[in-house]
Amino acid sequence: MSKPVDYVATFVAGRGATLNDRTIASVLYDAALVDAGRDWLAPDLAVDVFLPGAGHDFGDLRARLQTAVADDPLDVILQPTSERRKRLLVADMDSTMIEQECVDELADLVGLREHVAAITERAMRGEVAFEGALKERVALLAGVTLAQIETLLTRITLTPGARRLVRTMRAHGAYTALVSGGFTLFTEPVAARIGFHETRANRLEVVDDALTGVVVAPVLGSEAKRRALVELREARALSQDATLAIGDGANDLDMLREAGLGVAFRAKPRVAQAAAARVDHADLTALLYAQGYRREEFAE
CATH class of the missing domain: 3.40.50.1000 (HAD superfamily/HAD-like)
Structure with missing residues (x-):
């Protein structure tokens, strides 16, 4: 049985920037995280990255992601997967x-x-x-x-x-x-x-x-x-x-x-x-x- 996915990190490219799987992989590597799947919301612009919550504190996850994207024109919003709308x-x-x-x-x-x-x-x-x-x-x-x-x-x-x-x-x-x-x-x-x-x-x-x-x-x-x-x-x-x-x-x-x-x-x-x-x-x-x-x- 697969582990439950508790968090979603939504990456959005800033004006003039583009996103791809390689960029996301690099950010996750820098943050020492492994995703449980991705869902592209807009090609080259926005993607959901699903992160297993087991063993992770929300504040720690957010801090890691913010640090990993600090030098890039990217925004990342982390939140629980439930009640997003x-x-x-x-x-x-x-x-x-x-x-x-x-x-x-x-x-x-x-x-x-x-x-x-x-x-x-x-x-x-x-x-x-x-x-x-x-x-x-x-x-x-x-x-x-x-x-x-x-x-x-x-x-x-x-x-x-x-x-x-x-x-x-x-x-x-x-x-x-x-x-x-x-x-x-x-x-x-x-x-x-x-x-x-x-x-x-x-x-x-x-x-x-x-x-x-x-x-x-x-x-x-x-x-x-x-x-x-x-x-x-x-x-x-x-x-x-x-x-x-x-x-x-x-x-x-x-x-x-x-x-x-x-x-x-x-x-x-x-x-x-x-x-x-x-x-x-x-x-x-x-x-x-x-x-x-x-x-x-x-x-x-």
């Missing part, structure tokens, strides 16, 4: 589903981009408290008009794979939510462009069609993101294993830890090290491959 997706917006930090883009309108971006970077690294940093930055935006924000929205670019991730999961019955420490003035149009079911974010006070520099209480921060995931999960009577969360900043860590699969996407070092999974090179479709989707199953 998730029924709930909760995603951060700035630098995750979109390629910008909206508060920095707003600061550009008042000539304070570099100053505000420095605060944003420290907040996302967890070096300063999120709520205080948010209020400090928003205070500098007083006077920015809704007309200026409408123009700014046309410059917001989606992260490659964002639409495919959300639309494919929706097509297979999952519920999707954009949960951001950013602002509803951005999350609502972005959520509509990508195809999310709902969005939660902070509200900026507006008087006479211009920002006052005030964030309307309560501020949606790290704990609110985690709580949103729990509320959405419980409302659908889902297990923790059935949930997927993705983000890049320190204010996403609690949410990532609460999810069945929490993925740090091109994240700050502290976040990438603490999260159970990370994607540093591939686009957002890596999260579909991690769930066992084949390329031909993607919704466009």
Whole structure:
């Protein structure tokens, strides 16, 4: 009788890179692992490698694989083979589903981009408290008009794979939510462009069609993101294993830890090290491959 296969390591090539059996064999050799079979999800791009769990600790397996791919433009996501298809997706917006930090883009309108971006970077690294940093930055935006924000929205670019991730999961019955420490003035149009079911974010006070520099209480921060995931999960009577969360900043860590699969996407070092999974090179479709989707199953 064959041994049970407990873990699957999904390898995804970064942009411009390709995968083959020789590459996988080399990584496994460096990690001192032997696979129990492979399943190609997309030729030259993504493959599931099944690993016997007997005698292996999950953390040790993950560390070995991460070390083995450290010098390659490859991502590897390790997880148990059971319940890979998730029924709930909760995603951060700035630098995750979109390629910008909206508060920095707003600061550009008042000539304070570099100053505000420095605060944003420290907040996302967890070096300063999120709520205080948010209020400090928003205070500098007083006077920015809704007309200026409408123009700014046309410059917001989606992260490659964002639409495919959300639309494919929706097509297979999952519920999707954009949960951001950013602002509803951005999350609502972005959520509509990508195809999310709902969005939660902070509200900026507006008087006479211009920002006052005030964030309307309560501020949606790290704990609110985690709580949103729990509320959405419980409302659908889902297990923790059935949930997927993705983000890049320190204010996403609690949410990532609460999810069945929490993925740090091109994240700050502290976040990438603490999260159970990370994607540093591939686009957002890596999260579909991690769930066992084949390329031909993607919704466009």
